[in-house]
Amino acid sequence: MTRWETPMTVRRLSAGLVAVAIFTPGVAACTTTGDAGPTPTPSVTTSGSAAAVDTEAKQALLDSTREISNGNFRFSMSGAGSVAEGQVHQPSQSAEIRLRLGEPTDDLAISLDLVHAKPDSWVKLDLKGQAATSVPGVDRLNLGKYHHLDQNRIRGDRTLGFDFDQVDPAGSKALTEAVTDVRRTGDGAYTGTLDLSKAADAGSLDPNLITTLGAEANSVPFTASTDAQGRLTELVIRLPEAGHAAGQEIKVTYSDYGNATEATKPSADQVVEAPPELYNLFD
Numbered sequence: 001m002t003r004w005e006t007p008m009t010v011r012r013l014s015a016g017l018v019a020v021a022i023f024t025p026g027v028a029a030c031t032t033t034g035d036a037g038p039t040p041t042p043s044v045t046t047s048g049s050a051a052a053v054d055t056e057a058k059q060a061l062l063d064s065t066r067e068i069s070n071g072n073f074r075f076s077m078s079g080a081g082s083v084a085e086g087q088v089h090q091p092s093q094s095a096e097i098r099l100r101l102g103e104p105t106d107d108l109a110i111s112l113d114l115v116h117a118k119p120d121s122w123v124k125l126d127l128k129g130q131a132a133t134s135v136p137g138v139d140r141l142n143l144g145k146y147h148h149l150d151q152n153r154i155r156g157d158r159t160l161g162f163d164f165d166q167v168d169p170a171g172s173k174a175l176t177e178a179v180t181d182v183r184r185t186g187d188g189a190y191t192g193t194l195d196l197s198k199a200a201d202a203g204s205l206d207p208n209l210i211t212t213l214g215a216e217a218n219s220v221p222f223t224a225s226t227d228a229q230g231r232l233t234e235l236v237i238r239l240p241e242a243g244h245a246a247g248q249e250i251k252v253t254y255s256d257y258g259n260a261t262e263a264t265k266p267s268a269d270q271v272v273e274a275p276p277e278l279y280n281l282f283d
Contacts, residue, residue: 057184057192061176061224064232071167072260077204079250086114087260088167093118094263095162097169107131115146116162117265122146123160124266125278137277146266147274159282170252171202172235178202180219188226193219194237204250209239216240231257 067073071090076083086097094117102109108131113124124146127138135141154161178199182192196217200207210217225234237250 054183057182057190058176058179060184060226060230061179061182061190061232062173064224064226064230065168065173065176067229067231067257068168068172068254070258071164072258073254074256074260075169076253077170077251079204079248084169086169087256087263088169089260089262090164090167092262093164095164095167096263102129104128113146114160114162115263115265117263118164119151120265121149121151121154121160121162122266122271123149123274123278136280137275140275140277141281143272146271147278148271149274150279153274153279157282160279168203170204170235171199172232172252172254174199174202175204175222175235175237176224176232179222188228188230188233190224190226191222193221196220204237204252213240227257229257 071088074085074087076085078084081103082099082101084097084099086095088095094115096116097112097114099112099114100109101111106129108127108129110128111126115122124144125141126144127135127142132138132142141147149160151161175194178194178196180193180195182190185191196205196210196213199205200210213220220237220239222235222237224232224236227233232254234254235252239248239250
């Protein structure tokens with residue numbers, strides 16, 4: 001089996017966390033549309049032309065991502081039937097990520113539990129569904145234990161590796177820099193549009209989908225929230241329908257700034273060395 005691809009937009013968590021989109025269309029039913037909610041529209045002047053960007057509001061959003069770079073927070077990320085959550089703890093050079101793709105009733109559903117504690121990394125997989133039986137070496141993968149990863153094999157791999165120099169799982173800094181229109185709608189609340197073509201490096205977006213969106217990628221609605229300290233707590237991007245990809249919502253949250261904890265390493269009796277099939281699964 002070659003590496004799975006999908007129209008899902010939550011693809012790789014940047015900072016080298018884990019791929020969220022690895023299913024082949026038709027293999028797993030993970031293109032749910034859901035209710036994308038109301039679409040924010042740019043404010044307009046009395047003459048009907050688009051208003052200028054609220055520079056104060058945009059600067060507030062840019063500033064809201066600074067604390068993320070300190071690498072001490074919890075996060076969640078969801079979109080198109082997948083959910084990722086975890087924590088980054090830069091002080092101990094460790095991180096934990098839990099990823100769930102697909103539903104139990106899908107042809108293929110996968111769970112990954114990743115633990116990074118420099119200089120080691122482990123992953124526990126759980127493949128379910130009728131299609132799981134066709135995954136090469138599935139009997140060596142579904143052990144209920146953590147696979148110790150060879151750093152030489154995962155270095156630079158955004159699926160299984162982790163880069164503590166780039167700890168933002170969603171690339172929120174790149175996303176806020178791509179804001180083209182924004183206005184404050186309340187205390188710590190913002191709405192507007194952003195140009196996804198300027199944020200292709202954001203880990204929460206699939207560059208292929210940006211290409212598919214074409215001109216629509218230039219003005220995609222979003223909402224954002226910040227806490228009392230002005231730190232980003234939620235970012236929601238509402239993607240339009242494009243080609244074979246249904247419209248969908250990407251939601252990223254950050255919490256517990258400064259209060260994350262050191263990752264828990266798996267005990268020796270729960271660890272095996274990763275087999276070649278595991279690396280092949282993500283090649």
